[in-house]
Amino acid sequence: MAELVGVFGVPHNPLLWETLRPPYPDDLERAAENFDRFSGLIQDSGAETLVIVGSDHFRRFFFDNSPAIIVGKAERYPTGYPNEIRTFGIEPNEVAGDVAISEAILGTTNLPGNFDLGMSNEWLLDHAYSIPLRYLTPRHDLAVVPIHTNCNMPPVPTARRFVELGEYLRTAIEAAPVDRKVAIVTTGHLATDLGGPKQFLGGASPDAEFDAQAVEWMRTGSIADAIDGCGFERLVNAGNVTLQFMNLLTGLAAAGGRPATFAEGTASRYAAMAFFHWDTPRSGR
């Protein structure tokens, strides 16, 4: 049976691709340290596969075809869209998939009872996936199962649904009939605005109160409070892409709603970056 060996929450700001590299600028040293810490934790855990819960940015899934939640099932995933390469200098790459874990999540002939998930057999991954992979697995030597959640194109799933997704992923991974160590990586934002009046404030948060509350939910393992605090209007008021914070709720729930072993909103020239980690004692142990 597969084993869930860790759950993480990380940022995926594409501007990091060119700025978060040695020698690290003073304001990004802490982010580099956090990514290194998490990369070490993944290595120490023996994880062979990363299930990455993120939100594609209108490239693979656009308004003409927008699933609520969709799971990759492919042998390989290329990364890097032309606009990301042009604007952010992101280099294209390719990572291996893990079809057995995809099947554990999706089923093969019928979908799981409580989740009508979409499936993708061919998927060019964007920076929601390539940024975490670059810093968590610099050698790109772990297999990946990407999951896209629609946090960008309303109507979006509710916060409660993101929690249920996390609970489901833990159960499905632990029931997978393969010998595999799996970590879940969730990626999203604290208060972040893009395209609106509060974008690019030079390190000031568009909503410091939300950031502090969000980190506290993770530090204390307060799922019910987090669901209450993540209504659509509240999240958008914190910045128009803050809806992606809900991916991090999936992480909290996948870890059984336990207090994070590490929870920080890391300050830099950018909006605060979410770095969360949970240990994952096996269910029922």
Add this chain to the structure above:
Amino acid sequence: MSRYEVNKIMAYVDGDPEPLEQFSADPAGFVDAWERRATETHVPSLDAGPLTDEERKAIIDLDYGALYAMGAHPYLLIHFARAVECDARGANFATWKEEYRAQVTPHGYPPFFT
């Protein structure tokens, strides 16, 4: 108006080098071809679509404040605008982003669902 059609043309221009180059060189010509293609087939496509007079004018004039106020998706809007102004036309991002902010700020946070 259709926020979907506005989002579609912005994402298309930002998405690949050729459309970005074509649009940046001749916005009116690009938009004309975009709308014409939509009349040539009944099959929906991500490289063609109809626009209202208001949408067409805002896109051709690169009126980011007007597009924002209409409910164009802010993520797609900033990336479209940055692609045209900075990547294609060479504006300095650090200074240009403040011009963008001045254009959208009066409009607050309009709804952007499609």
